[in-house]
Amino acid sequence: VRRVAPRLGPGAEFDRIRAIFAGLGPAGRGLGDDAGLVRVGSVTLAASVDLSLEGVHFRTGWLSFRDIGRRAASAALSDLAATGARPLAVLVSVGLPPRPRRVRGDPAAEIMAGVGRAALAVGAHVIGGDVARSRHYLVDVCVLGVARRPVRRRGARRGDGVWVTGSLGGAGRALAALRAGARPRGALWRRFARPEPRVTAGRWLAAHGARAMIDISDGLVADAGHIAAASSVAIELDLGLVPCWPGVPPRVAAASGEEYELLAVMPVRFGVREARAFRRATGLPLTRVGRCRSGSGLRVTDQGEPVSPPRGFDHFAP
Amino acid sequence: VRRVAPRLGPGAEFDRIRAIFAGLGPAGRGLGDDAGLVRVGSVTLAASVDLSLEGVHFRTGWLSFRDIGRRAASAALSDLAATGARPLAVLVSVGLPPRPRRVRGDPAAEIMAGVGRAALAVGAHVIGGDVARSRHYLVDVCVLGVARRPVRRRGARRGDGVWVTGSLGGAGRALAALRAGARPRGALWRRFARPEPRVTAGRWLAAHGARAMIDISDGLVADAGHIAAASSVAIELDLGLVPCWPGVPPRVAAASGEEYELLAVMPVRFGVREARAFRRATGLPLTRVGRCRSGSGLRVTDQGEPVSPPRGFDHFAP
Numbered sequence: 117v118r119r120v121a122p123r124l125g126p127g128a129e130f131d132r133i134r135a136i137f138a139g140l141g142p143a144g145r146g147l148g149d150d151a152g153l154v155r156v157g158s159v160t161l162a163a164s165v166d167l168s169l170e171g172v173h174f175r176t177g178w179l180s181f182r183d184i185g186r187r188a189a190s191a192a193l194s195d196l197a198a199t200g201a202r203p204l205a206v207l208v209s210v211g212l213p214p215r216p217r218r219v220r221g222d223p224a225a226e227i228m229a230g231v232g233r234a235a236l237a238v239g240a241h242v243i244g245g246d247v248a249r250s251r252h253y254l255v256d257v258c259v260l261g262v263a264r265r266p267v268r269r270r271g272a273r274r275g276d277g278v279w280v281t282g283s284l285g286g287a288g289r290a291l292a293a294l295r296a297g298a299r300p301r302g303a304l305w306r307r308f309a310r311p312e313p314r315v316t317a318g319r320w321l322a323a324h325g326a327r328a329m330i331d332i333s334d335g336l337v338a339d340a341g342h343i344a345a346a347s348s349v350a351i352e353l354d355l356g357l358v359p360c361w362p363g364v365p366p367r368v369a370a371a372s373g374e375e376y377e378l379l380a381v382m383p384v385r386f387g388v389r390e391a392r393a394f395r396r397a398t399g400l401p402l403t404r405v406g407r408c409r410s411g412s413g414l415r416v417t418d419q420g421e422p423v424s425p426p427r428g429f430d431h432f433a434p
Numbered sequence: 435v436r437r438v439a440p441r442l443g444p445g446a447e448f449d450r451i452r453a454i455f456a457g458l459g460p461a462g463r464g465l466g467d468d469a470g471l472v473r474v475g476s477v478t479l480a481a482s483v484d485l486s487l488e489g490v491h492f493r494t495g496w497l498s499f500r501d502i503g504r505r506a507a508s509a510a511l512s513d514l515a516a517t518g519a520r521p522l523a524v525l526v527s528v529g530l531p532p533r534p535r536r537v538r539g540d541p542a543a544e545i546m547a548g549v550g551r552a553a554l555a556v557g558a559h560v561i562g563g564d565v566a567r568s569r570h571y572l573v574d575v576c577v578l579g580v581a582r583r584p585v586r587r588r589g590a591r592r593g594d595g596v597w598v599t600g601s602l603g604g605a606g607r608a609l610a611a612l613r614a615g616a617r618p619r620g621a622l623w624r625r626f627a628r629p630e631p632r633v634t635a636g637r638w639l640a641a642h643g644a645r646a647m648i649d650i651s652d653g654l655v656a657d658a659g660h661i662a663a664a665s666s667v668a669i670e671l672d673l674g675l676v677p678c679w680p681g682v683p684p685r686v687a688a689a690s691g692e693e694y695e696l697l698a699v700m701p702v703r704f705g706v707r708e709a710r711a712f713r714r715a716t717g718l719p720l721t722r723v724g725r726c727r728s729g730s731g732l733r734v735t736d737q738g739e740p741v742s743p744p745r746g747f748d749h750f751a752p
Contacts, residue, residue, distance in 0.1 A: 132542070133565055136528070139543030143550025145523075145559035152561025154523045156580060159475040165576055167527035167564045205463075205472045209485035209574045210454070224450070225457030232461025241463035243470025246485045247451055252569065256527045258483055258576035262474060 126341065148346060149268045150198040150331055151261075162201035162263045166192035170253040178294050181223040183309045185230025188255035191333070193238055193313035194376040198331040199268070200322020201261030203240035203315060206231065208257050211250030227255055238315045263322070271327035272347035272381040278406035279391070281317050281377045281398075284336055285364030288372030307361070311376040317398045321380045324390065328381040336370045337425045339379055340406070341414050347381070350411035353425075355418040359403040366418070371426035381408060444659065466664060467586045468516040468649055469579075480519035480581045484510035488571040496612050499541040501627045503548025506573035509651070511556055511631035512694040516649040517586070518640025519579030521558035521633060524549065526575050529568030545573055556633045581640070589645035590665035590699040596724035597709070599635050599695045599716075602654055603682030606690030625679070629694040635716045639698045642708065646699040654688045655743045657697055658724070659732045665699070668729035671743075673736040677721040684736070689744035699726060 137147055146153055151164035168174055168188040179187065189206060196203055208231050212224050224247065235242050240259070272278075290300040290308030300308060314331070321329060328347055330339045336358065344351040355366040364372070380402075382390075391402040409415075416425045455465055464471055469482035486492055486506040497505065507524060514521055526549050530542050542565065553560050558577070590596075608618040608626030618626060632649070639647060646665055648657045654676065662669040673684040682690070698720075700708075709720040727733075734743045 132540070135540055136542040136546050136565055137563070139540070139546035140550040140560050141547065143554045143560050145561055147560070147562065152523065152525060154559075154561055154578070156479060156522065157475045157477040161474060161479070161523075161578070163523065163525055163576075163578060164562055165525040165527050165564050165574075167529065167566045167574065169529060169566055169568050172566055172568065204474065205470060205479075205481065207470060207481055207483040207576055209483050211485065211487060211572070222450070222453055222457070224454040228454050228457035229459065232458040236461045241472075242458050242461050242465070243463055243472055244465065244482055245455070246483050246574075247454055248485045248487055248490055250487050250490065250570075250572075254529070254568075254572065256483075256485065256564075256574040258481075258525055260472070260479070260481060260578070 127338065150195040151201065153263065153266050160263045160266050162196055162199045162261045162266055163258065164192055164195035165256065165258045166195060167256045168254065176253060179309055181226035182230040184253070185227035185255060186234045186310060189231040189234035189257045190311050190313045190376065192257040192259045193234060193315060194331040194333065196259045196261045197313050197315045197318035198329045198378055199263050199266045200318045200326065200329065201263035201266065202319060203238045203259055203261040205243045205260045206235045206240050206257060207244040208242060208255065209246040211248055211252065211254035213251060213253060231257065238313060265322050267322045267326045267329045269328050269330055269343050269346035272343055272349050272408045273327060274349055274408050274410045275384045276327055276381045276408040277384060277386060277404045278340065278351055278353065278408065279380045279382055280336065280359060280403050280405050281314055281400050283359040283361050283401070284332065284375050284377060285369030285372045286361035287311065287374050288368065289361060289364055313376060314378045317378055317400055320394060320397050321378065325383050325386065326380045327383060330379050332375040332377045332379055333373060335373045336379065337414065337416065343379065343381060344412060344414055348412065350409040350413055350415060351406055352409055352415045352417065353406040355416060355423065357403060357405045359401060367426045445656065468513040469519065471517070471581065471584050478581045478584050480514055480517045480579045480584055481576065482510055482513035483574065483576045484513060485574045486572065494571060497627055499544035500548040502571070503545035503573060504552045504628060507549040507552035507575045508629050508631045508694065510575040510577045511552060511633060512629070512649040512651065514577045514579045515631050515633045515636035516647045516696055517581050517584045518636045518644065518647065519581035519584065520637060521556045521577055521579040523561045523578045524553045524558050524575060525562040526560060526573065527564040529566055529570065529572035531569060531571060549575065556631060583640050585640045585644045585647045587646050587648055587661050587664035590661055590667050590726045591645060592667055592726050592728045593702045594645055594699045594726040595702060595704060595722045596658065596669055596671065596726065597698045597700055598654065598677060598721050598723050599632050599718050601677040601679050601719070602650065602693050602695060603687030603690045604679035605629065605692050606686065607679060607682055631694060632696045635696055635718055638712060638715050639696065643701050643704065644698045645701060648697050650693040650695045650697055651691060653691045654697065655732065655734065661697065661699060662730060662732055666730065668727040668731055668733060669724055670727055670733045670735065671724040673734060673741065675721060675723045677719060685744045
């Protein structure tokens, strides 16, 4: 039996998403992964969509229009990366307020240029789009790719290792600085403004036996919760193992959203030697942060002691 | 050489779209058709996206949330129909204001149910989506299909006939009634609220040699202008031939947008006998409204006399 509503971790946002997708009834198929999968001839197509709204996901005072477009496309490509797919094509809808007089050039063309840059960086092209007048800027990006061996959220088994690419907490730290009126610089700024979708990493991990993957957009803790729910396993995370952005405490790093790294569940035989091979192939660290156990839900420990899970993003929470 | 900016007919909206897509540079590929096309293995995938915004494309006082979702998905599927593709999958992004108290059920679930209904009606499934909090309702629908013999805007040649499915002007008439505070009923209401994407018609026309197609969303005149520009031909439209919704004058019918019928350019040998076969296959009339000539642009005649072209939709016009 196909599940109609995606099996997500706990939280008010996820409760509402479950209810919304339940409205689809038999029209829904294979929901609940970072990307939808559909067979086309002899290949499996992966597709995902990511909506970015002014005032919710970005502010025009924080990012250039080019970076707004690039970041929106990268967010969608990050979902595709989590299935191990090779990106092929991008479609983009843009909502535009009346053109501001003080800005040089057309913000819409700048947004498009940013989307195009993100697409080209992963070997994809922009093949379609729509433009409409709206009260606030919005960018909705749909990405299509081909997955030779698509990885979903539901394949984790007890004993498997839980791994994370890169390091966590930089995006959250940059966001906190911006909210406090400061302007992050250098690597911290790039981390926030120009996240790189982990496409090469996702393909490498899929080719090396990944059982389940998800991109870290809700935060490590919440996204590990989605994997646990979808795979019917418990996940034990050790905060002491979380790879942190310089200066970010592990509890903060583990709750930080929009990090666009990958959480990958690898078979027990996958170890530090394989993680070194991953680093040679991608230039990124790969760190084991936990393990799958029998049971359900999430258990967080710090130096061996159980602790309460740090809270992640929850857009719809009251 | 691939064109980066789509070759569209005249108009302020289309000028801006040209500028916006020019921002893509080499990242753009095959733009300017109702759907983008990409080869995947041995098949050609067609993909299109259509953005519907509250206050621009719909009002919550006019349509139920279910019809809002259904209509948004049908608009996107109509673009796919214009390439002759068979729909496979739908992805949908929904923007949601805080949940209203006076409404029974969750508007988001109702919108999804409508999207799902439109998808199932053409044999497609909803395989992904995104949900975000926004100030106004928005529904962005991305559709994927397979095109055995994809039809574009640019294949029309002089001598070819210009044909239209169904009849035009009903959607415009319903909209005018709503704007005047009236509530259209019966067939007129269904025409506006529940347009049927011409998927079967588009596949039939593609299989029977269509040289170019477009769905009538900007209005017959403007969309014929897009075909003329993309195909480097002139198109002569005879207002007296336009199949009109009961009571709608030809000039009004020829300018009416969001009609979601197909304009198909067929080889000269395609005639009334073939149109009868089309009607048997689809249940729809197919009417020749004009012919392609050498030259460029659009010529409109009425009973043999040249007349000024009626104006169509132009969202960005001042």
